[in-house]
Amino acid sequence: MKKIILFFTMCLVAFPAKADEGMWFLMFIERLNHRDMEKMGLQLTSEEIYSINNHSLKDAIVQFNGGCTAEMVSKEGLVLTNHHCGYDAIAELSSEEQNYLKNGFWAKDRSAEMKPKSLFVRFFVRMDDVSKRILSKVNDKMTEAERNKAIQQEMSLIEKENSEGGKYTVSVRPFFQGNEYYYFVYQDYKDVRLVGTPPESVGKFGGDTDNWEWPRHTGDFSMFRVYADANGNPAEYSKENVPLQPKHHLPVSIKGVQENDFAMILGYPGRTNRWMPAGGIEQNVKFAYPAWVEGAKTGMDVMKRYMDKDEAVKLEYASKYASTANYWKNRQGMIDALTKAGTAQTKSKEEAKFNAWANKKANKAKYGTVIATINKYYAETNLKTSHDNYLSQLMRTAAYGGVPANLGNSLIAYFKENDAKRQEMLPRLNAYVENVYGKFHAPLEKDIFAAQLNLYTVKGAAYGLPEAISKLKAENKGDFTAYVNMAVAKSIFATKESVMAFMKDPKPENIVNDPLYVVSNELAVKMRARSVEQIKAADDFEIAFRNLVAGLRESKMNSIKYPDANSTLRLSYGKVRALPADKRNDAQINNYTTMTGMVKKYKAGDQEFDLPARLLELHAAKDYGQYADKNGYMPINFLTDNDITGGNSGSPVLNGKGELTGIAFDGNIEAMAGDVIFDAELQRTINVDIRYVLWIIDKYAGAKHIIDEMTIVK
Known part of the structure; x- marks a missing residue:
């Protein structure tokens, strides 16, 4: 591997933000954040957090299956993440x-660990700035397509x-709305096996009712193991x-946390x-999120009706329902929080x-029309x-919305090919x-x-429906029930x-006359049109937005000094921090919850608040x-004031020594606007x-052999 010398761009370091705000690149922590973190309780050097040539904290952090975070917690490849992150597997x-x-x-034992069909973890190797190189290839005379x-x-x-x-996966990503570019080098491991998971009554305790709420009592964790070939390389x-054997794994502290303790994620x-x-x-x-909420709820209501009647159906749709419900509550919370905050x-x-x-005069040529262009674009695209969003929720929740078009068009292409090409295409089709x-x-x-x-053809009509769908709506007097029954039958x-x-x-x-294909293809074409x-x-708009960000940074009018999150590795830091006292929480300080409080919520047989008899x-x-x-x-859960968002699910919460004290899994609904304004x-x-994680593994599950391979710090 090449040796890389760390360097720092001035545009990112001029204006440090408040200690608990920001999702920061690891390569900039020495210049940007290290002194602030030391004052708050960090005892590690920046080299111990991010190093290219030596093992460091970054080597214990993995992206889990492309959508969550996880951490290595033993020298034998043991991985810890959220229960909801492992849910699909x-x-x-x-x-x-x-x-x-x-x-x-x-x-x-190891032989009993189970391999799901598709699951991978991604290790971060290094990153670097390629802004000058990429931006040297473009100029203001280019169209956006040319650019x-x-x-x-x-x-x-x-x-x-x-x-x-091909040894590494490399991704170049834009930041600050295309004003900067960085590349990221990763290594993927695909042999990942399930080691352990608590029952859903622990891992999802509180269900949709408690989702995004505090006080919380959820054991949201699951465990996997990464396997490699004999030389430690990725292998099928x-x-x-x-x-x-990872380069670094996190020691696990059972000392506990207190108010104002340093917390790094x-x-x-x-x-x-x-x-x-x-x-x-x-x-x-006013437009996007209300449509998302209503469309998601329509799908959830139908799923729940069938899931409540049939255990097999409940198992089949558990993950899809949970994902839909999570975003449904998130989007409604965003509406409420952004409205209340006047963002x-x-x-x-x-x-x-x-x-x-x-x-x-000095700025007008580049920036003079930026705000007018942006506002004009939004006014024209509200409907x-x-x-x-109504259409996307139809496609997300209803398989018959997208599958007939996707599969039908693939089959049309398949049958046009010769036998050799068909043999190549068939495995992907199957x-x-x-x-x-x-x-x-x-x-x-x-x-x-x-x-x-039924919902889409009412709520999407003001913008305009596909011609064939509009015709079917009129023929069926706005109720597609009979048509769908007929279409599915044929x-x-x-x-x-x-x-x-x-x-x-x-x-x-x-295929082209198939009644499900006809509707599905019309919807797919409309979505892309x-x-x-x-x-x-x-x-x-893209040009104006890019110039808005550049102008805000140039004029120093914006307090945000870090790029938006985009599924690249970031560090946030803060402290253990209570919310105002809450009579629903039995804790002495409203920054943690207890098993006593959890048991008070217990409702025997309830889908959300049941608990195992042994617990x-x-x-x-x-x-x-x-x-x-x-x-x-x-203890069950605790609060910190770290700056995180979706994708941080499963992230390690570390103390000043870099020891694992908890696993991040949610945010509070009062701050649901956090993705837009901190x-x-x-x-x-x-x-x-x-x-609580260790107690479940050891005392509840009797799996002490898993505890024994971790590095426990008392």
Whole structure:
């Protein structure tokens, strides 16, 4: 591996932000944040956090399956993340007879660890700044299409240069709305196996009711193990593979946390929009998010009706329902929080000041029309945004919304090819069919599709429906129930069996007239459709937004000195910090919760608040072992004021020595606007206390052999 000398760009270091705000690149911590963190309790050097040539904290942090974060907690490849991050894998490995979601699972030894079909972890190797190189390839005379093409070509070259012949995955990403570019080098491991998970009544305790709420009592964790070949290299699944020996694993502290303790989180936050203009915030609050909320709830209601009646269906749709419900509550919380905070109005005032600066003689040529262009774009796209969110929720929640078009068009292409090409395409087709129909309940899908079509054709009509859909709406008097029933009865795409029957006796000419394909394809075409005028408006907006960010940084009017999150490794720091006293919490300080408080919520047989009998027995006996707090209670969750977002799920919470004290899994609904604007008073991260994790593994599950391979610090 090449030796890289760390360096720092002036534009990122001039104005340090408040200690608890920001999601920071690790390569800049020495210059940007290290002194602040030391004052708050950090005892590590910047080299111990991020080093290219020596092992450091970064080597213990992995991106988990592309959407979460996890951490290495043993020298034998043991990985710790959230229960909801492992949910898909656990559900995949479960059956009605062996329901690991419901009952939990703990591998008694390595041979009992289970491999899901598709699961990977991504180690971060290094990053570097390529802004000058990429931006040297573009100029202001280019169209957006020309600019994007030139940038994409240079990004591809950089990725190829640093992949070392395919050994590494390399990603070049834009920051500050395309004003800076960095590349990231990763190494992926695909043999990842389930080691243990608590039952859903622990891992998801509180369900949708407690989601985004505090006080919280959720044991949101699961455990996996990374395997490699005999030389420690990534390898496809094999019985010959051995547990990976990571460069660094986190020691686990059972000392506990107290108010104002230093807290550091490393992870892969997915997306923030703190540079978003006022018009974008207003559009989300009034058009995009209400459509998302209503569309998601329509799908959830149908799923829940079937899941409540059939345990097999509940298992099949558990992950899809949980994901939909999470975003449904998030988007409603965003509406409420952004409205209450008046975030759009605050941004408007900032933009008015910027506009005055932008129209001064020295700045007018580049920045003078920026605000007007941005506001014009949002005004013209409000109805489209509402329409698109209703349609996207239809496609997300109803398999019949997107599958017939995707599969149908793939089959049309397949049958046009020669035999050799078909043989090449067939494995991907079969894999798609298995993925779609592997956990699929046709009656449920039929009802969701009809319900979503009924909603979409009412709420999306103001923007304009596809012609064929509008015609069907009129013919069916706005109720698609009968049409969907007929379409499913006659369709090639109704079930896996009907697809397989078609493949045995194919009549490709029938696809384009298939009743599910017709509707699905019309919806897919509408989702992708953009007029010449819309493309031009979008390009003008991108230029204006890029210049807005550049201008705000140049004028020093914006207090945000870090780039938006985009699923790249970041560090945030803060402290253990209570919320105001809450009578619902039995804790002495409202920065932690206890098992006593959890048991008070217990409702026997309730889907959200049931608890395992063994857990109740251990609590009654106060059998907490070495994991009890020094004051005698069994801790469950605790609060910090770290700046995180989605994608940080599963991130390690570390003390000043770099020891694991908890696992981040949620935020509080009062600060739901945090993806757009940071609230220093309200922003909280909700974490599973590592002592509760260890207690579940050791005392509840009796899996002490897992504890024994960790480095426990007392």
